[in-house]
Amino acid sequence: MSSSVEGVRGDVAEGFGAVHDAFRDALAGDAGSGAALSIRRDGELVVDLAGGVAQPRTGAPWTLDTPSVIFSCTKGLMSVLVARLVEEGRLGYATPVAELWPEFAAAGKEGATVRDAVSHRAGLPAPRTDWTPADILDWDRATALLAAETPLFAPGSAWSYHAITHGWLTGELVRRVTGETPGAYFARTVTGPLGADAWIGLPAAEQDRVAHLQVGGTLAALVAEQRAAYEAGASVWPYRAMTLGGALPPELVGEDAGFNRADVRAAQIPGAGGVSTAHALATIWSAVVAETGGVRLLGDEILTRATEVQSEGAPYFPVPWPWPRWGMGFQLDSEARRYLGSSSLGHDGAGGQVAFADRDAKVGFAFLTNRMEAVDDRATRIVDALRAVL
Template sequence: MSASVQGMVAAGYEPIRRVFEAAFDGAPSMGAALAILVDGEVVVNLYGGIADERDGRRWDEDTASVVFSCTKGLMSLLVARLVEAGRLDYDAPVARYWPEFAAAGKGAVTVAEALSHRAGLSAPREDFELADILDWDAATARLAAQTPLWPPGEGYAYHALTHGWLAGELVRRVTGQSPGAYFRETIAPLGAEAWIGLPHSRGNVAHLQVASELAALWEMDASKAVAGEVNWPYRAMTLGRALPAALVTSDGGFNDRRVQQAEIPGAGGIATAEALAAIWSAAVTETRGVRLVSAEVLQRATATVTEGAPVFPAEPPYPRWGMGFQLDSEARRFLTAESFGHDGAGGQVAFADPRHRVGFAFITNWMRGPGDTRGTALVDALRQLLGAS
């Protein structure tokens, strides 16, 4: 064992601890946390390693971390709640709620298409700067005005960051609250330590690091863009000049406190693992007196909308999405075929499973690339324990 792991596992879940401990092998400065709820009760809450390699600060029970695209799953829960309340309609045009969005031929783009990466706005045509992603009105106004990169609805490309502003502006238009404020109001009864827009007073946030293989992959993508070849999937991650190629530097990108405090709901959520697992648990079973979304709405929200090869060429396997929710696929195995949630850059995994009434979250500050099996191994171990398939 290469890290000191603390926390609890309920009787019968001891094999999960062993798999979690093995995740630290070969990564001496890694920190991570894992939480699992079953039937609304915590059965695993583990944490360990290093929260900040610069000063050796240990990862403790209250350490939060940027969860990257796991935030998209949280936003999709918010939208589903508003659909259940009759305040949003998946089949309605986005412009019904956000009239400015109809510009440049986008008047027919539906809420479903915007949520399922089919809106043609996966990346900006003109560079965003850091100031643009720190300014909600600036980011959403630019997307509303942009001409789509392909005919909306006729294919998909992953809206790595823009997804959050599309979903978030829908939330803002119908609630009158910023997505971060509505999120905090929604999860308040759970007592969950999770934010879209970190409070200025909240410390104990893990410092992110990028493993060499992931840094090399993203630098290769960056070199293509510099050479004059438009790499739209890479541009979707950086938005031009707003973020570094690897998403983080020692004090930049998502390690920048200004970025953490901004509401960037495509990738900027910050949470503890226990908070994320509790939120996903409350999506499928009563948890601490809370049920976030009805089974009827979830059935619609988790039906497959997007799958197969994207508009911009990519190697299989390909992911699947419903109404913003990432679904079980060969590209991202969750617990069962009914599971839904979202993973995040560098190894984060968070989801709910309605069949086994599970909320699951694995988060880490040690960002790895293709071939990373840490989250997958933990899900596989849980599947074996539960006899899931």
Template sequence: MTLQIHGSVAPGFERIRDEFAEGFSEKPQMGAALSILHNGESVVDLWGGVADERTNAPWSDETVSVIFSCTKGLVSILAARLVQDGLLDYEAPVADYWPEFAAAGKADVRVKHLLSHRSGLSAPRSPLTAEQIIDWNHVVRELGAQKPLWEPGSGYAYHAITHGWLIGEVIRRVSGRTVGQYFADLITTPLGVDAWIGLPPSLSSRVAHMQVGSTLAELTAQQATARKPEETDWSGLAMTLGGALAPELIGPGDSDGFNSPEIQAAEIPGAGGIASARAVASIWSSTIMPVGGVRLLDDDTIATATVPQSEGLPVWAVPGPWPRWGMGFQLDSEARRYTTAHGFGHDGAGGQVAFADPAAGVGFAYLTNQMEAINDLRGTRIVDALRTTLDL
């Protein structure tokens, strides 16, 4: 099949299209989309490739996909807005909003600890099943009762999936709405964009089929080989939850993990958001300037939410370079460079990249259904090209 890139680029942004097309090299079954807003206006809106490698269905301008941990960035916007509105305090104990959370020595855990991966709840002590993780009340009850894996606040480890339930339950208690409902009310409905935390089942036919690329398969095989049977692999459990998910987050079957319609329909705000690139870029742009008359966060809120909270060597030693986080937002670091050092957003498993950059006036989203890992530079090269294009 001859690759066709669809969509448009504004004059002067042609190099971005070239880098987007280059990302498909030697990946005949891949699909992807890219959207960039500059100063609130669309300058890049591209898509191409295959949405479902099983049928060769093409990626269209209506295709949406699982955005994995990019969802954490969107949920962090919700938390920041509650702070901005005076309804939530980053420094407050979580138990002020969620009294049951004080169990097992967690009375002093702060909201900022949940957001910055410092709560000690990066993985469940008791394994969860695929059926259990679509039951919100079951998961938050388990996490609320759990003893931390390390002293909260003393260090960080990536809360790959639990992050969304933890801060999501605080959002639910404060707003009186589920995360998916609050996300729709505050963000997607006013902006008129296609993004969900909990996909309506009637829209499942629009979702791209996620696939494990060769480098992701290689990475998970390496990790399995290196694992010591006598040690608890808390980093691995943060991803699999003890059996609910595969290490790659999808498979082994065609409809397992985040390819499952049941999991896509559930509210799993650590990794389960589904959106178009156009929607995600618009959301990030609207955090720093009005988009269609909607601005989500003010400058003071952004300044507070992007103060570094976690960086450097994590509790469970993993190879660097390591990301940096503010109040849930992934910050510019060696692990993820944005257009300038002022960027903030969140990557997602398999190659997803999404962020805002107030210094550059950028809202950015690159999404793909071919999940890669080792030396995956598809999104990075586009960001680098954008930086050059904007002469930053």
């Protein structure tokens, strides 16, 4: 049935009214931003909603076809690509990265494995020297800098969230194995077969469709607090993991900065730069666990392997609890990010983006918003409503 709530566009299947209401509530109280929610169950679309404003400058509404930057949800997509290559026998989680990427052996990283690279154990969460905006736009430059980098801790000995660098680690592995850029391989093997509007490296023809991102109050306050803490002597590395020392603003966006820039969205930055509609993202995650549009992206055996816990507990560089849990790049259910339960896998993203699949419920889920907050339970309340419905 179609939504009858003013400002909410789209459809919801019978029995999912509580999920619709949770989405409506997520939009309430902020007339200047928007969001979208899409959910599939057993491959079939059960929720497809959008509301609010995609372009605050023009007042253009957020529609079901509006794409937005998905930030670290991109890491989940890259983890799907890596898992496909492992499933096909073209890559192994235990393989040393340097066997595929010889330059990576520099500075004591010769023993780092694919497992280390995907599960935030490579020792490269942030660079020791400052990167520039030009560095992140150039694939060869970014991967060469990362390959030459001295790790901040011995690879495999601990974990620390590789907020941006994760994408070049996984992306260069994809490139070395397939001969294709991650964006091209993603298009050929995932979005093409599914007919999904999602990209790693946004084409010029799609740029005008993308939602404009805004920094919410809680995110602005968190960045100010972090900056003050680091200036007072706290560890700078988690902060540098987001900025790379100057390549990106700590909020990841500005009015005309970071991922609001067309050239940044066009570049392949697979740690944070994917662009997708919620509809497409839910379709992809659905196809991870259930046949969707005739496509199944991963089999049950590789899913079992890829969701074994690799990293959990306190990270190498202290950050406040709660801490997430990771499989082979997949973010698992934890107190830091509640999904449906122990059979869920996915990845959230900066500012409130959430995308995941659930193996038991055969669900693919995506919530996207252009009002970026740090203290944010919008998606959590929607997931809670979905869990109750199921």
